[in-house]
Amino acid sequence: MRRDIFQAIADPTRRAIITLIALHAMTPNAIADNFNTTRQAVSKHLRILTECELVKQEQQGREIYYSLQIEKMKEIDKWLNQFRKLWETRFNQLDNVLLTMKKKKKNEK
Amino acid sequence: MRRDIFQAIADPTRRAIITLIALHAMTPNAIADNFNTTRQAVSKHLRILTECELVKQEQQGREIYYSLQIEKMKEIDKWLNQFRKLWETRFNQLDNVLLTMKKKKKNEK
DNA sequence: TATATGTGCAACTATTCGGTTTCGCAAATT
DNA sequence: AATTTGCGAAACCGAATAGTTGCACATATA
Known part of the structure; x- marks a missing residue:
């Protein structure tokens, strides 16, 4: 799915996620700990960020590490x-x- | 009203408006000529851009000139x-x- | 093998968003 | 004085958004 990067960074939670995973790859659970929402909500944000290629994921067993794709x-x-x-x-x-x-x-x- | 600047630039039409008035102040009608929407729709975009101080207006008779507030x-x-x-x-x-x-x-x- | 953990997905909901149409009003033009 | 022009505001509408809860499934752990 094609996504607009400007629409992706419009949401303050998503911008915070971007900042959070800029330095270290993190799992959805670890990310969600930093916000006042459910893991599922964070998961949706990550999907949007992934769709516009701002974020990449790396599976590691049952965990998925999300990190920023700085180039984008x-x-x-x-x-x-x-x-x-x-x-x-x-x-x-x-x-x-x-x-x-x-x-x-x-x-x- | 307080507005988020990132939310303001999320819309592609608003980004185009910003580019359009970056060099020269323009009236809502003149701006609307460049898009496939009504003047009223453009007017709403201008209100949002003004609210987050990305755009300033200057009345001149019955016309209102909108221009980019580059600092923002x-x-x-x-x-x-x-x-x-x-x-x-x-x-x-x-x-x-x-x-x-x-x-x-x-x-x- | 049974249970706990990490995850994405689907369904649902309230709210926001971008657009249109209609209107009122003030300034220009005739 | 009557009409045209430029504009914002309000009411309405369909689509998108951000969130929740409940679920299914695979991978660890006991």
Whole structure:
């Protein structure tokens, strides 16, 4: 199933899960201990995160270790790139100046 | 009303709106022309974006110009920072090695 | 072999979401 | 003054979402 990564990180619990398993692979039970929900709810979150390839799983006996697929996180960074230019230079402030000029011009006529 | 910025950028139309008004302030009508929805639907998106301060509005007669509040976008970047260390160094691969070692150890006993 | 543990899946529920249509209102235009 | 234009708000609707409970199944452990 195709999943939108931005929709996946929209949920605060899922973002917390991502942070949690970023450093160490963890089992659903271990993850669920950190939240005020059931293991099944966490399992659903993990499924969503897996579907959009933000998370990978590794079976180990009857346990399944979930870990972050860090590469996929770069996609968010990639989307941010188009705005990075804006907040590094000051194009947005320039735009405000232009808007103000336009308004002024309109008032004059 | 308090809004989650991640929930705000979860919707693809809202992300497109953000990109659209990043460079130039635009009116709801002008924005709606770019999408296959009604102006009212766009208006709702703009309300959500405004509520989480991703977008600011400037009234000009009967028109309202919406523009991106670029500063707020940095919050997403800020959240990504914790992972940036991971994809720059190779901690994730190291973690995989540790997991493999653990598995190996378990099989041995 | 019997029991406990770790897990995913299905069914159900309340809530949220994204969209449309209809409306009211203020500002521009005629 | 009458009409057009630009806009937000409200009411409504179907779909998606996040959560729960109950279940089935495989793997450990006794």
